Each structure stands twice: as structure tokens, then as C-alpha cells.
Amino acid sequence: MWSKVYDWLDERLGLEDLYKGLLDRPEPHGNWWNTLGSASLFIFIMQGATGIFLTVYYTPSPDHAYDSIQYIMNGVAFGWLIRGIHHWGASLMVLVVFIHLLRVFYTASYKYPRELTWIIGSFLFLLTLGMGFTGYLLPWNQRAYWATTVGTSIAGTVPFIGPFIERALRGGTDISALTLSRFFSAHIWMLPALLTALIGGHLYLIMRHGESQFPELDD
Amino acid sequence: MNEEYKKKVHKKYEKSLRKGERFWPDSIYKDLLVSFAIFLLLVGLATFIGVKPEPKVDPNDAAYVPRPEWYFLFLFQFLKYFPGSLEWVGAALIPGVAVLSLILLPFLDKNPYRHYSKRKVAITVMSLIVVGIVALTGVAVATTPPQEEVAVAGSISEQIVQGQDLYSVYCVECHGAEGEGGIIQGVEGLEGVELKPISSQDEMYTRNDGSLFDIISYGQPNLGMPPFGTSFGGELPPGDIDALVAFMRYTWDDRAELPPEAAQASAIPALGPDEVPSYEVHIQAISKRYCVSCHRTGKKNNNYLMGTYEDIVSSGDNAPVVVAGDANSILLQVIQRHAVTDANGNEIGVMPPTKELKPEYVDMFVRWVMAGMPETADDAAALATTATAAPEAEATPTP
Amino acid sequence: MASSNRVSRRDFVKVTTAVLSTIMGAVVGLPVIGYLIDPALKAQKSDTWIPLGPLENYPIGKPTLFTFTRSKVNGWEKTVNSYGVFVLQKSKNEVTVLSNVCTHLSCRVNWHEDVQEYICPCHDAQFDADGKVLGGPPPRPLDKYEIKVEDGDLFIHFVEG
Numbered sequence: 001m002w003s004k005v006y007d008w009l010d011e012r013l014g015l016e017d018l019y020k021g022l023l024d025r026p027e028p029h030g031n032w033w034n035t036l037g038s039a040s041l042f043i044f045i046m047q048g049a050t051g052i053f054l055t056v057y058y059t060p061s062p063d064h065a066y067d068s069i070q071y072i073m074n075g076v077a078f079g080w081l082i083r084g085i086h087h088w089g090a091s092l093m094v095l096v097v098f099i100h101l102l103r104v105f106y107t108a109s110y111k112y113p114r115e116l117t118w119i120i121g122s123f124l125f126l127l128t129l130g131m132g133f134t135g136y137l138l139p140w141n142q143r144a145y146w147a148t149t150v151g152t153s154i155a156g157t158v159p160f161i162g163p164f165i166e167r168a169l170r171g172g173t174d175i176s177a178l179t180l181s182r183f184f185s186a187h188i189w190m191l192p193a194l195l196t197a198l199i200g201g202h203l204y205l206i207m208r209h210g211e212s213q214f215p216e217l218d219d
Numbered sequence: 220m221n222e223e224y225k226k227k228v229h230k231k232y233e234k235s236l237r238k239g240e241r242f243w244p245d246s247i248y249k250d251l252l253v254s255f256a257i258f259l260l261l262v263g264l265a266t267f268i269g270v271k272p273e274p275k276v277d278p279n280d281a282a283y284v285p286r287p288e289w290y291f292l293f294l295f296q297f298l299k300y301f302p303g304s305l306e307w308v309g310a311a312l313i314p315g316v317a318v319l320s321l322i323l324l325p326f327l328d329k330n331p332y333r334h335y336s337k338r339k340v341a342i343t344v345m346s347l348i349v350v351g352i353v354a355l356t357g358v359a360v361a362t363t364p365p366q367e368e369v370a371v372a373g374s375i376s377e378q379i380v381q382g383q384d385l386y387s388v389y390c391v392e393c394h395g396a397e398g399e400g401g402i403i404q405g406v407e408g409l410e411g412v413e414l415k416p417i418s419s420q421d422e423m424y425t426r427n428d429g430s431l432f433d434i435i436s437y438g439q440p441n442l443g444m445p446p447f448g449t450s451f452g453g454e455l456p457p458g459d460i461d462a463l464v465a466f467m468r469y470t471w472d473d474r475a476e477l478p479p480e481a482a483q484a485s486a487i488p489a490l491g492p493d494e495v496p497s498y499e500v501h502i503q504a505i506s507k508r509y510c511v512s513c514h515r516t517g518k519k520n521n522n523y524l525m526g527t528y529e530d531i532v533s534s535g536d537n538a539p540v541v542v543a544g545d546a547n548s549i550l551l552q553v554i555q556r557h558a559v560t561d562a563n564g565n566e567i568g569v570m571p572p573t574k575e576l577k578p579e580y581v582d583m584f585v586r587w588v589m590a591g592m593p594e595t596a597d598d599a600a601a602l603a604t605t606a607t608a609a610p611e612a613e614a615t616p617t618p
Numbered sequence: 619m620a621s622s623n624r625v626s627r628r629d630f631v632k633v634t635t636a637v638l639s640t641i642m643g644a645v646v647g648l649p650v651i652g653y654l655i656d657p658a659l660k661a662q663k664s665d666t667w668i669p670l671g672p673l674e675n676y677p678i679g680k681p682t683l684f685t686f687t688r689s690k691v692n693g694w695e696k697t698v699n700s701y702g703v704f705v706l707q708k709s710k711n712e713v714t715v716l717s718n719v720c721t722h723l724s725c726r727v728n729w730h731e732d733v734q735e736y737i738c739p740c741h742d743a744q745f746d747a748d749g750k751v752l753g754g755p756p757p758r759p760l761d762k763y764e765i766k767v768e769d770g771d772l773f774i775h776f777v778e779g
Binding site: 046049050053056057059064067068070071075076077078079081082085 | 646649650652653654656657659693694695
């Protein structure tokens with residue numbers, strides 16, 4: 001029965017080829033440091049899942065953002081768990097992605113033929129920080145408000161175009177409803193879309209060139 | 220980069236593949252274990268540490284110390300070292316160059332070798348940057364003053380209870396414990412002013428939460444009500460005013476139903492016939508609601524404060540105001556509506572000045588004083604058992 | 619030997635993957651179900667008497683609409699709901715109070731003086747002055763409130779949830 005189902009699916013999906021192409025690949029002898037990339041991907045997926053669930057109750061407006069988060073934390077069953085994972089996952093993701101970046105640097109894995117993998121990876125790192133920055137405002141609490149005030153003001157110090165960037169980030173001169181909704185949009189649509197696309201590229205390049213080996217004396 | 224170099228790289232990689240492993244199951248197994256460990260860590264952090272509650276946005280809170288998320292702290296600290304005119308160097312130029320070099324690293328680092336021993340410069344530079352980031356973060360953490368702890372109400376019930384406590388402190392002296400208003404007595408500058416009730420149907424049906432918020436925040440300066448919101452120089456941040464509004468709405472508006480948890484949490488516990496009241500359970504609940512609005516620092520109250528057990532027992536110009544076992548204690552006299560005179564012949568008026576306490580609360584005070592003013596529920600229980608045990612022992616017939 | 623080792627290792631990893639994935643799925647998945655259906659499990663209950671004013675204000679023999687509002691907490695938001703009831707004083711002190719919510723699909727019924735019927739504007743349901751179904755699709759008569767009269771004031775027993 002199951003083998004029939006498998007055969008039917010295999011004929012259409014090419015499961016056997018997928019297995020050979022994706023899973024049964026040869027690799028240099030592994031190392032625990034090599035798991036950081038997949039760990040980053042794992043946290044990204046966790047963040048995506050918990051983030052989607054948070055939007056069930058979260059409301060991105062100054063009137064309700066704070067109250068809706070209080071409700072998630074205290075009113076909804078397991079809301080504290082979903083938000084807790086999302087909150088700590090954000091910190092952990094920055095940490096893991098950064099250590100992954102350092103690992104790649106120290107093993108010189110960014111050199112030929114993996115330069116493009118590194119470039120995409122550094123964008124992934126910046127986007128992760130962007131996710132942290134935009135997500136930080138969403139609870140609309142004191143911490144969020146003031147951190148965003150300072151953060152967007154930093155952008156304002158850029159010569160000539162700074163004040164314009166600041167206004168563009170804030171959606172006006174103040175931290176307002178417009179700031180909250182554009183940060184929300186960036187946090188749940190734009191940045192994740194970019195991240196997903198770039199992660200796809202990153203993974204494709206890894207499969208194309210294979211995982212790099214740890215450098216040896218003659219490398 | 221010549222073709223020969225590329226060929227060499229590929230050849231070496233193929234060699235390492237030959238003594239390597241398979242993605243499935245070898246690599247995936249490690250990945251899985253690490254991911255699972257991260258998963259356990261996340262669930263553990265969410266469960267045992269959780270997310271610290273933070274007060275609602277208050278753009279007028281001058282005392283708030285803004286801090287970014289920890290991973291931006293190094294940048295935050297870095298900016299302290301740049302004088303105003305060079306701000307843009309620290310905020311834009313250096314980070315901009317850093318980001319660009321990060322992205323373009325493969326083109327900046329032309330060194331063809333990969334082994335650590337042949338990349339001393341690159342490794343040293345990166346290590347210094349990492350040490351710098353860690354050090355800046357450390358300095359920032361060490362120099363950040365601890366944030367003032369603020370009570371944050373989680374649910375609406377908690378908000379209502381918090382609002383009731385705030386109401387008892389800030390509002391009762393003029394508006395009365397039930398918002399009944401009346402002629403103000405004993406409040407400096409407003410003596411004798413008559414207030415209409417604020418808990419009536421008229422008030423509740425015609426003022427929405429926003430109006431109530433604004434009235435509390437801005438006050439009614441022409442009528443003598445001071446501003447309470449931090450935006451107008453008062454003491455209460457927006458979250459506290461929200462709590463006050465929630466308390467008023469759910470307690471006084473007959474269209475709203477007080478959530479049972481809130482009703483339970485704010486109820487003053489009833490006292491059984493043989494029970495001995497304690498400060499912790501009974502007296503505090505009453506004094507918190509009916510007395511502290513005037514009997515706190517900065518108010519006209521003969522320096523008699525009622526915020527803590529010690530204050531109730533020993534503070535005041537006429538201390539001691541209560542003496543264990545003394546039915547003529549000043550406190551008991553005034554709450555039973557007997558005006559008394561102090562040592563200097565000044566009259567101490569009846570308390571509370573406008574509306575008398577409910578008889579059961581007066582009774583609680585009397586029984587508390589007569590029982591010896593126990594502070595904790597355990598003390599009170601101990602007194603209760605000895606009090607009931609003694610007559611029993613007496614009643615035992617001696618053969 | 620080597621190949622059989624490989625196979626058993628492969629199976630071991632397969633089983634571990636399945637077990638760990640199931641644990642992670644359950645630890646997050648089950649709470650998520652609770653998280654999603656939570657509001658459906660918490661209906662706020664109401665049980666109170668609503669004052670409808672002095673009974674003498676209601677004319678005898680003619681249903682009169684009285685509206686009132688109740689506010690409830692739904693999540694982080696206070697929801698103010700409006701309710702309408704038809705008060706009919708048939709004779710002195712003999713009162714019926716009917717909900718104006720059609721028992722069919724919750725449209726609001728109106729009293730039509732000319733035909734002496736409540737008519738629902740949605741699917742033409744008809745009810746008589748007592749709330750009995752005269753025609754149309756409704757499955758049961760209009761809901762009746764329990765009433766009491768205290769000091770000449772009319773109250774209805776409002777139960778929800």
C-alpha cells in the first residue's frame with residue numbers, strides 16, 4: 001500500500017532524484033561549528049512560525065499594540081510561550097548568525113569559489129539586525145519607543161541626507177502610528193520576504209559548491 | 220586569480236570529499252542535535268525567564284533611560300566617544316565603512332591561503348573588532364543605570380485593582396472612597412469646596428474613557444483639580460491613568476461588569492465572629508482604601524501616616540495614636556465619630572472627615588486594637604487560638 | 619560489514635530525527651492549538667437585572683422599543699453592545715418583554731402597527747404580539763425575558779453566555 005503511494009508520488013515528484021540531489025551529497029568531514037548555519041535557519045523558521053501566531057492577536061496601532069500584547073501575555077492560553085520563544089529567539093538568532101559569520105571568517109570559507117555565498121550571507125546578517133530593530137518597536141512600550149527614537153536619530157546624523165532618512169524611517173518627524181505600521185510591515189512582510197529569498201540563494205550556493213572543508217596546513 | 224589556482228582549490232576539495240561523509244545522515248544528525256538543543260533553550264527561556272513586563276509608551280517620561288536591544292549596545296556606547304561635530308563619523312561613516320567591508324570582504328582579502336597560520340593580519344583585525352564590540356557592550360552594560368521598576372498591570376482585572384490602589388491614594392481625599400464627592404474637608408487650598416459625585420450615572424454615561432483620561436491627566440485647573448498626568452507636570456504615567464479609568468469604569472458604570480477576579484482581589488476580607496483581624500489582611504485593606512489619601516507624606520495630617528504597620532502604630536504628632544488594648548486610643552475615638560483634643564488642646568476631628576467608615580470596618584479596627592494589633596495573619600491566628608483556648612481551660616471541671 | 623554499519627546508523631538517525639521532530643512539534647504544536655482556540659473557550663457570562671424605567675411609561679396595548687447597552691471585555695478591548703427589547707403592557711401590570719432579535723438569523727425585527735405583527739426585514743418572518751411565529755422561516759418564538767417590578771420600575775433578567 002505505502003510503497004504504491006510512494007511510487008505514485010515518486011513518479012510525479014521525482015523523490016529519488018530529490019534524495020540524491022539534496023540529501024545524499026558527499027561532504028568534507030564535518031565539524032560541530034558547521035551546524036551554525038542550519039541552526040540559524042532553524043531559529044528563522046521558529047521565528048516565522050511564532051511570529052505568524054502572534055499576529056493572530058497583535059494589533060499594530062498605538063491604541064492597541066500594548067494592550068494586545070498584554071492580552072497575549074496574560075489572557076490567551078500559552079500566549080506567554082509563543083511570545084517568549086519569539087522574544088528570546090530574536091536575541092538568539094542575532095547571536096547564532098553572528099557566530100556563524102565569525103566561523104566562516106576564521107575558516108576562510110568566503111574565498112573562491114564561495115565569495116557570493118559570503119556576500120549573500122552578510123546581507124542575511126544585516127537583515128537579521130533589521131528584523132531585530134523593527135521588531136523591537138512593535139510592543140509599543142517604553143523600551144521600544146525610546147530605543148526607536150534613538151535608533152532612528154542615529155540615521156539622522158548621516159551628512160546631507162540624514163534628516164531625510166530619519167523622516168523616511170519614521171514616516172514623518174515623530175515616532176507615531178505611521179512609524180509603528182511601517183515597522184510592522186517591514187517586520188512581517190518586507191524583511192522576511194527578502195530573508196527568505198536570500199536564504200534560498202544562500203542554500204543553493206552551498207549545495208552548488210558543497211560545504212567548505214576546514215583549512216589544513218597546505219591550504 | 221588564475222586558472223591554475225582555481226584548479227588547485229577544486230582538486231583539494233575533491234580530496235577532502237573522499238575522506239568526508241554524507242550530508243544525510245552524518246551532517247543532518249549534528250544539525251538536528253544542535254537545533255534541538257536550541258529549541259530546548261528557547262522553550263526554557265520562555266518558560267522560566269519569560270519576557271519582562273514593560274510600562275506603556277510615555278513620551279513625557281523624562282526619567283526614562285533609553286537603551287537599545289543588547290546587540291546594538293556596542294554602537295550606542297561607541298557614539299559616546301564622538302563630540303557633537305563628529306557625530307556623523309561614529310554614527311554613519313565608520314558603521315557604513317564597516318558594513319561595506321563586511322560585504323566586500325572576499326574582494327578586499329586577496330590572500331589566497333586559507334590556513335590560520337597564513338592569515339595573521341586578517342585574523343588579528345577581525346579578532347580586535349570582535350574584542351572591541353564585546354568590550355563596548357560590556358562597558359555599556361556596566362554603565363547603564365538600572366531601570367526604575369514600574370508596576371505593570373497585565374490583565375484588565377489587574378489594571379482595575381491597580382487603579383483602585385491609585386484612586387485610594389490620589390483621589391479619595393477630595394472625591395471620596397466611592398466617588399461620592401461632597402464638601403472637601405482637610406485638604407489644603409480646597410477646604411469647603413463642594414464637589415459633585417463623579418461616580419453617578421450622569422458622569423459615567425456621558426464621559427468616555429478618553430475624556431476621563433484627559434480630565435485626570437490635565438486636571439480641571441479652574442475648579443481646583445490639579446493635573447495628574449506626567450504630560451502636565453503630575454505624577455502619573457499614562458499606564459497609571461489608564462488603570463484609574465479602568466477602575467472607575469468597571470466599578471461605577473452600571474453598563475459594565477466588574478470581572479470577578481477584580482472584585483475578589485479588591486474586596487476587603489470579611490471577618491468571622493471569633494476571628495482576630497490582622498494588619499496584613501484586614502487593617503491594611505481598609506487604611507489603603509480610606510485613609511492613606513490624606514495620611515501620607517506631604518499632606519496636612521498631623522504627621523500621622525498610615526502607609527505601613529510601623530507608621531500606623533507609632534507615627535504622628537500625637538503618637539501613640541493607637542495603643543494595644545486601649546479602647547480610648549485616639550484612632551478608635553475619631554473613627555467612631557468622637558472628636559478628641561490633643562495634649563495642646565487642639566481638636567482632632569472625626570475621621571474620615573466627610574463620610575464615616577462602614578460599621579464593620581470600625582468594628583475591625585476596634586477588635587484589632589483590643590486583640591493587641593497583630594501584624595501578620597499568623598500572629599492574629601495565634602492570638603485567636605489562645606483567646607478561645609483560655610476560657611475552655613477554665614471551663615474544664617476540676618475533679 | 620561497513621555497509622551494514624552504515625545502514626543501521628542511517629536507521630538510527632532516521633528514528634532520532636522522527637522522535638526529536640515529534641517532540642518539537644508537540645511542545646509547540648499542542649500549545650498553539652490552545653492559543654488559537656482560546657477565545658472560543660472563554661465566553662464571558664452575564665447575569666444581571668437591567669432597569670427599563672418606570673412601568674407607567676409604557677403604553678398599554680402597544681409594544682414599545684427600549685434599547686440599552688452593555689459593555690464587555692473582549693480580549694484587550696471593551697466592546698459596547700446594544701440590545702433592543704419590545705416592552706408590551708397588555709393590561710395594567712401584565713407585561714411581556716421580547717428580544718428584538720429574530721430567532722431565524724439574528725436580524726432585528728420591527729413592530730408593524732398596521733398589521734399588529736413583528737416583521738423581520740431579512741426573510742419576512744412574522745411574529746404576533748406575544749412573539750409566536752405566524753409565518754416565515756424562524757424555528758422558535760421571539761425570546762422572552764424574565765421580568766420583575768420593584769417600586770413601579772420594570773427590570774428584566776439579562777442572562778448571556
